[in-house]
Amino acid sequence: MTQEIEIPLAELRRNQPRFGGLESGHRACLGCGEALAARLVSESAGPDVMYANATGCLEVFTTAWPDSAWQVPWMHSLFSNAASIGAGMEAALKAQGKATKVIAMGGDGGTFDIGFQALSGMLERGHNVLYVCYDNEAYMNTGVQRSSSTPHAAATTTSPAGSESMGKRHLKKDIVSIVAAHHIPYAATASVAYPSDIRKKVRRAMGIEGPSFLHIHAPCPLGWGHDGALTIEVARLAVQTGLFPLIELERGGVAGAMPIREVRPVSDYLGLQARFRHLFADSARAREELEHLQALANHNIEVYRLRGESRQDCMDSEGADTVRRGGMRWA
Numbered sequence: 147m148t149q150e151i152e153i154p155l156a157e158l159r160r161n162q163p164r165f166g167g168l169e170s171g172h173r174a175c176l177g178c179g180e181a182l183a184a185r186l187v188s189e190s191a192g193p194d195v196m197y198a199n200a201t202g203c204l205e206v207f208t209t210a211w212p213d214s215a216w217q218v219p220w221m222h223s224l225f226s227n228a229a230s231i232g233a234g235m236e237a238a239l240k241a242q243g244k245a246t247k248v249i250a251m252g253g254d255g256g257t258f259d260i261g262f263q264a265l266s267g268m269l270e271r272g273h274n275v276l277y278v279c280y281d282n283e284a285y286m287n288t289g290v291q292r293s294s295s296t297p298h299a300a301a302t303t304t305s306p307a308g309s310e311s312m313g314k315r316h317l318k319k320d321i322v323s324i325v326a327a328h329h330i331p332y333a334a335t336a337s338v339a340y341p342s343d344i345r346k347k348v349r350r351a352m353g354i355e356g357p358s359f360l361h362i363h364a365p366c367p368l369g370w371g372h373d374g375a376l377t378i379e380v381a382r383l384a385v386q387t388g389l390f391p392l393i394e395l396e397r398g399g400v401a402g403a404m405p406i407r408e409v410r411p412v413s414d415y416l417g418l419q420a421r422f423r424h425l426f427a428d429s430a431r432a433r434e435e436l437e438h439l440q441a442l443a444n445h446n447i448e449v450y451r452l453r454g455e456s457r458q459d460c461m462d463s464e465g466a467d468t469v470r471r472g473g474m475r476w477a
């Protein structure tokens with residue numbers, strides 16, 4: 147006779163050993179993709195790490211004085227120089243004979259735009275630093291201004307949509323290709339929708355002696371105009387449409403990509419976000435912009451050969467991260 151055993155899942159999870167570099171109690175908005183991404187990075191990197199953090203949402207919501215949500219050594223840099231501060235920390239640790247890893251972090255504004263010169267220098271000089279960019283595709287901390295990472299046609303406060311404009315005119319900068327052109331040992335893109343893929347990539351980067359770069363797509367419910375409960379769904383659709391390909395690059399060459407099992411139309415992704423609402427108007431201009439964005443996604447799918455061949459690949463866009471600890475499926 148079999149006896150039914152009730153498993154106290156919540157209790158099990160609470161008691162499971164886990165290193166938390168970034169703890170709860172910070173002040174991020176509900177459903178903030180950046181908070182989730184930073185927690186996953188700090189969990190995966192472990193305790194022997196020092197952080198340099200550029201000004202931006204992550205810095206602000208984790209360190210409202212006199213509190214800090216960080217359980218590891220953490221330093222606030224300027225908006226523009228997290229990579230330089232990280233490089234200095236690494237040089238000092240090396241002089242002291244310590245193997246502690248340095249992680250420098252910034253938002254897309256602090257990475258693609260104002261911190262780009264410092265980042266390029268750090269990569270070119272070969273510092274042993276992992277740089278993580280949390281990409282929420284605008285300057286969120288100061289009120290949703292467009293950055294060079296904001297996607298084409300997205301509405302922000304400085305690229306508004308209206309009778310004269312269809313949102314941002316320019317294209318999203320291809321930062322990972324620019325970074326990879328420094329011929330660093332390892333660069334990768336990741337998404338909050340795929341936590342174990344983030345963990346794998348952080349651990350890979352932590353083991354590298356030299357510069358590495360991780361670009362994490364992190365939806366911002368406030369700036370993108372979606373329900374906070376949909377953050378993971380939105381992030382997953384960015385990958386499944388081909389708009390945000392998950393790739394790895396070694397010494398400048400593409401070394402891997404997460405295949406997409408069933409490619410979704412870009413309208414599935416865009417339609418969940420208020421920043422793209424104007425693209426669904428009944429007008430020729432709106433249809434043209436939608437076609438343009440679909441063409442950008444198709445281009446990524448071709449360039450990185452993202453179309454999955456197997457319907458049962460546990461590492462593709464449907465298979466990866468569909469189970470969690472304890473063997474239960476994500477809802």
Ligand SMILES: Cc1ncc(C[n+]2csc(CCOP(=O)(O)OP(=O)(O)O)c2C)c(N)n1
Nearest residue numbers: 201202203225253254255256284285286287
């Ligand atoms: C030199 C300088 N210019 C402007 C600012 C104001 N500022 C602080 S954070 C920020 C935007 C940050 O955007 P991003 O790096 O994308 O991070 P997010 O807040 O979106 O996570 C700006 C413009 C500043 N602190 N320093």
Ligand code: SF4
Nearest residue numbers: 174175178203366368
């Ligand atoms: S504004 Fe966006 S990035 Fe900033 S805390 Fe809120 S959800 Fe997160």
Ligand SMILES: [Mg+2]
Nearest residue numbers: 253254284286
């Ligand atoms: Mg940003």
